[in-house]
Amino acid sequence: MDTQHPDLHPLFADHLRTLQARADKALLRGGFDHLVVAAGRPANQFLDDRPYPFAVNPHFKHWLPATKAPDSWIVHTPGRKPKLIYLQPHDYWHVVPDSPAGYWVEHFDIAIIREADEARALLPGDAARCAILGEANAALDGFAPNNPPDVLNYLHYQRSYKTPYELAMMRVASKIGARAHRAAERAFRAGASEFDINIAYMEAARQTDNDLPYGNIIGLNEHAAVLHYMDLAHAPPAQAHSFLIDAGASFHGYASDITRTYAADSAGEFRALVDAVDAAQQGFCARVRAGQSYPELHLHAHRVLGDILKEHGFIRMSGESALEAGVTSTFFPHGLGHPIGLQVHDVAGFQASDSGGTIARPPGHPYLRMTRVLEPGMVVTIEPGLYFIDMLLARLKEQPAAKEVDWARVDAFRRYGGVRIEDDVVCTEGDPENLTRDAFAALA
Known part of the structure; x- marks a missing residue:
């Protein structure tokens, strides 16, 4: 198959057959006759008539790439062609959703409705025999989401x-994100503010804030030490030392999640640290293989990053000792990554089996977002980082291990904020596929 320009017709047909087979098993487990999925309904802000940006139910966009069709429904009944109940209202206040078209429409029986309440007559009659997935506000008269745990x-x-x-969709999302990252780096090199870098990113991605899979994190200098920094200062700093950008893109409901960190031309010492983290990150990506425990990979990352801290003069202890003493968690306080797909932080990262259950995080690592063993078909992010966070450094100063830290060296790096490098990586039967690096390579 040509992964650059795949034929989506057979890919989607196979995808839908997979979803139908999964739905059949889920319904059997839950004792239901129909799977019904609500796209969702926009919610208004408190005491206002302004709606929040609409975010489609991820279960809905799993079945078809219609991400802007509120108050629509999908009905799957084993042995039948799936039904799409599609709201296309008569409305002159808002843009009406486009008529269904494209590679997917032939696989659905499509019923167009003009009012949201009209869907009830087209849904199964006995709601008790349905597994209904969605938010509570999607409910119609006598037909409300029940989200049965066995099915979910x-x-x-x-x-x-x-x-x-799905992988084809994610490759495109990665290419869009990589193109926009290049535009953001150019804006940084030209001296732009965080706000203007964000505009450059969105222009290159051709996506607005509401289209992107999450709010862009764009931090210059010490702002890179705030893990989810989104304030977007309008004025550039007097002198730029560093730039961290964590930003993705969307395509047909699927997300990319990419982070890069850059040093200013005058920040050679920081560039060396960025290069060290980047090299380590590529080593971690290479370990995304079937049978690899994700928590063990996370702990391995702590050891390697601890050794980098020692090599660059921040601590005087080994990476192993720094992990055991909790020192690495001061500089690397988040998890190595997370599942990604229909959602940026995709579901089931901790799930023990398809019946439920939870695989606990390693003690002392409360922010790790995945604890499963990697298997072919999984896509995860790999995003190690090293940061100089005032609050965490102040805590470390009160610990016995503080004597192993070169505080003058640490203080000299506070102005850079931190480093994070993130790729989206597919676990396969053999070598991993790095969606992010491939997308940047295609640009070159």
Whole structure:
């Protein structure tokens, strides 16, 4: 198959057959006759008539790439063609959703409705025989989401294994993100503010804040030490030392999640640290293989990053000792990564089996977002980082291990904020596929 320009017709047909087979098993487990998925309904802000940006139910966009069709529904009944109940209102206040078209429409029986309440007559009559997935506000008269755990546990666990169609969508999302990252770096090099870098990113991605899979993190200098910094200062700093950008893109409902860190031309010492983290990160990506425990990979990353801290003069202890003493968690306080797909932080990262259950995080690592063993078809992010966070450094100063820290060296790096490098990586039967590095390489 040509991964650059795949034929989506057979890919989607196979994808849909996979979803139908999974749905059949989920319904059998839950004792239901129909799977019904609500796209969702926009919610208004408190005491206002302004809606929050609409975010489609991820279960809905798993079945078809319609991400802007509020108050629509999908009905799957085993042995039948799936039904799409599609709201296309008569409305002159807002843009009406486009008529269904494209590679996916032939696989659905499509009923167009003009009012949201009209869907009830087209949904199964006995709501008690339906597994209804969605938010509470999607409810119609006598027909409300029940989100049965047995059904959700099975569907969420299976969603970890991406179909070839899904991987094709994620490759495109990665290419869009990589193109926009290049534009953001150019804006940084030209002296732009955080706000203007964000505008450059969105212009290159051709996506607005509401289209992107998450709010862009764009931090200059010490702002890179705030893990989810989103304030977007309008004025550039008097002198730029560093730039961290964590930003993705969306394509047909699937997300990319990419982070890069850059040093200013005058910040050679920081560039050396960025290069060290980048090299380590590529080593971690190479370990995204079937049978690899993700928590063990996370702990391995702590050891390697601890050794980098020693090599660059921040601590005087080995990476292993720094991990055991909790020192590495001061500089690397988040998890190594997370599942990604229909959602940036995709579901079932901790799930023990398709029946449910939870695999606990390693003690002392409360922010790790995945504890499963990697298997072919899974897509995860690999995002190690090293940061100089005032609050965490102040805590470390009160610990016995503080004597192992070169505080003058640490203080000299506070102005850079921190480093994070993040790629989206597919676990395969053999070598991993790095969606992010491939997308940047295609640009070159």
